Amino acid sequence: MEIPYTVHPHPVTGIPNGKLGIWLFLASEVMLFGALFSSYILLRVGAPSWPHGYEELSVPLATFNTLVLIASSVTMVMSWASLKLNQFGKFKLYLGLTVLLAFVFLVVKAFEYGHHFSAQEFPRTSTFLSIYFTITGLHGLHVIGGIVVNSYLLLPGSKMWKKDPDRFANRIEYAGLYWHFVDLVWIFLFPTLYLL
Amino acid sequence: MSDAVANHSVHAPAHHEELGFWRKYVFSTDHKVIGIWYGITALLFLFFGFSLMMLLRWQLAYPGQPLQLGWFTKLLGETRMPQGIMLPEFYNQLGAMHGTIMVFLGIVPLAVGAFGNYVMPLQIGAPDMAFPKINLASYWVYFIGGCVMLYSFFVPGGAPQSGWTSYAPLADIASTSQTYWLVGMIFLITSSLLGSINFIVTIVQLRAKGLSFFRLPFFVWAQFITSFLLLLAFPPLEAAGVLQLMDRVAGTSFFLPSGLVVSGQVLQNSGGGNPLLWQHLFWFLAHPEVYVLILPAMGIVSEIIANNTRKPLWGYRTLVYSIIFLGFMSFCVWAHHMFMTGMGTTMSNFFQTTTMIISIPSVVILTSLLLSLWKSSIRFNTPMLFALAFLPMFAIGGLTGLPLGLIAADIHLHDTWYVISHFHYVVAPGTIFALFAGIYYWYPKATGRQMNSFLGKLHFWPSLIFMNGVFFPMLLQGMAGLSRRLYDQTIYEHGKAVQPLSVYISISAWLLAIAQIPFIINFFWSMKKGKKVDSDNPWHSTTLEWATPTPPPHGNFIEPPEVFRGPYEYSVPGEDKDYTPQNERDTKNKKEDA
């Protein structure tokens, strides 16, 4: 016997295995970032004073990064749509753009970090900075994870398109779901850390 | 869809013949091989964790007296037991690592990783897990996590010594090995996440034709709920682990308030953290974790009781609803571990009430299992003995939870031996007995041979006696108000009064170890010399795992099974044999099923 529903949807649930798997993974990610948000609220409520994010951090850079990440989400979903339209070239272009934008995000983030470090601001400096570095750092790791996955799918992984196009399109969809989630987390992180 | 599956199955076995040794036995993606690896690793960890406790019991029974065990004492060395006398640091290391290893490296991997992996896909008639490679990754990540934990024993300053709960700020300022503990935990959490995603997808997507949710064996239900607990409760601990790692490595103060003075020195940190944050995040995981430990055990026991009473389980749906409710409620009770932190009345009333509520489904489950015995026909084989012993032992474990859940009684009993006894009754003679029952029960499926029943009984009876010899006196010590985790209890007046009990407990613990020797012999001896099973279904069971060849090949079933009835159709009136397997085509209702 071979494992059923690896590509085609289950007749009752209407989805293949991978889709349920990636959503379950995202559910656990919600709990991970939820716990960190919860810790942030707890520490902030308990603190005698708390700086406004815009006093400590660079809002213009973060706004730019937000737009970058949103744009990368669009290119990600466009790459999936291109596959569905059988336009493999366009798919490569869009997915390549996604990876590129992710790199832009990381470079900007690195500038922000570097700026803080040169101003002698480290995670140990204050509670605000510790939670800022921890959450954005963990988010950054997720961005790196996304780059790794997308690069794989862009280069060696895309060979699958010839053999098993449906399965490959599914993979792009799952990678996309993950990537949109990373974007979604940032959408909440941005106002919480920078604007409040 | 089913046609496609059937076509594949014809040439599937031939394809797998070509795998080499490494792909077949070590890096196999076959859920059964992974399950067995999980099982062996977890049993070794269980034994190691138990050994730590046997060593620790020496100090509790004979405080400050040298342990003269020749080369063994020398091996432990001057930093742990100079001249055989245990140092308090080492005592704390033994305690912390016993807890960590038993819970995260022993019982969960055995109950979920081993039994879940091996049995669940068979019981739902699936060819494998939904994601075999992720399954393999899950095992190896667990293995690495275990190695990191073990390595922490060799770090300067010794193994982690802040208890398995690793309460901050103590763990924040502890020696290097605490960092290894955190890294090890992150590996173990990752492994659990990979495993639980796999389990849920497998149960939802890969059930055999006709196997609706309410025809699932109860064990599968238990694994299903357990997986959700692992999936949603572990990430907060991961977050807490990351925060504590930051505290230790990057010098942040998530769990450190301002103005700490450690050994006379003002701590140079920014402050502003909250020590209770760790406890909240930890117990948010660790209470559901308790149910991760017990639910699979309930599942195993239910399977074995149904099979050996030759009677359907009483109130199958009630059982299912009860564990769903248990799983759900386990997220609402975490703060009852923190009653003595200075909780106000609103919070304490809320958490006391939820704690009392969560005891009810446990009572219902126990009652259902007991009612299943009524007018049954009980076969006393080794798995059944362990499964039956689970019932009163779990009852004691559950009942002793009541006074701990009532906050006013908890003032006296909190952090005493009573607590230790309570949760050990649940997990040691409870869960571990259920796991032994499972090993005896499914061993014939995995090896094609029965385990020896005389050695099985020689394992069971002394184990039962000494388990109680260990844990019952602890209840009395707890009632006397004796705190847990004390290196030398005799410096307290009340500790002196109950010290004789400590000696009994320790001797029972060592005898309990001797009682495991028949099991170890049995386990290996039966592989080669055990009685061969007379059929694929030696226990005359109804569930699907017995419909495969023995042992099941890669891909499990010769052809996709189809299910026609509920899981426990035993002694159906009018049938010529006393069991009706789930996949047996019903001659009377043939039209309806096809």
Place this chain on the structure above:
Amino acid sequence: MNQVSYKDWLPYPPNLSVHGPQIDQLITVVHYVMFVLFVVWGVYFVYCLVRFRQREGHKAEYHPAKGKIAKTGEVAVIVAEALLLVGLSIPVWASWRNDFPPRDTALTVRVVAEQFAWNFHYAGKDGVFGRTDVGLINNTGNSLGLDMKDPHAKDDIVTLNDLHIPVHQPVILELSSKDVIHSFTVNVLRVKQDATPGMMVPIHFEATQTGLFDVGCAQLCGLGHYRMKGQITIETPDQYSKWLTENTPQGGN
């Protein structure tokens, strides 16, 4: 000074506080409930094992037991739990948490835990605690960082591992910690409370008998956790005020 004997520690150690009997009562009642449940289950269980064992001519019955008695039993358990909760646990805890004695009649002592000792801080004759500052803490006699420039601090008494309280007078302890989490416990008084750094949690009790007892730490706090033992001396009001006078620092009047 009469010493309480622990020889008859079963089922509880001696009980010397006003609120203690309520706690013991709750524990006793819960254990009766547990005992009855366990015995009923046990008798039924053993009966089944004997009566329904597999043997020649005995067959299992397919249809489930009615379970009416069992259902009644489950309801009884729920009722019993609800009664214990509402009738005993909640009120006892509410009075333990909320019904603090008035500050003017009670003796207030600050308890500052550290690895691995208990500091007890008395306000002294003026009844006001002196200012403390972590910056002033040193190992040579100022373990709490008491600011001697503060006039209120002059008559303050700080003891190490030595708590004196008068019998039959309400006592309020304000618990905090310098380093890690400890837990203040005196089992003969049925008192237990975590001492968490960054928090100050008050508890109250009233002793009913004089004597000399152990103070222990109930929360793992490091390698010396086991020897974090203090002493509580419960004495007559006369003895207590004598002790107070003897221990008040010079010039503290």
Place this chain on the structure above:
Amino acid sequence: MSVESAEDIKKHVRVYILVFVALAVLTVVTVSISYLHLSTGWAVLFALIVATVKGSLVACYFMHLISEKQIIYWVLTLCLIFFLFLMFLPVATSSM
């Protein structure tokens, strides 16, 4: 694999562009609001509302939640419930 025609996908693409514009606009909106230096309560409220709208747009359209299968909704509902329990945690601590 959902059976969607090329025409459907092209419709999707138009939606994606619209959502992108909406997200960009909302980003500008939330940043501008922050320059008003409202009191903490209002600032939190506005920031969370905008973030929730943006998050929902991403989830509904990019992640196709708007037309997802029922089982995914079940998983997410469960996750949401436990997420709310998590958010209860700071309340639990602060009222101690």
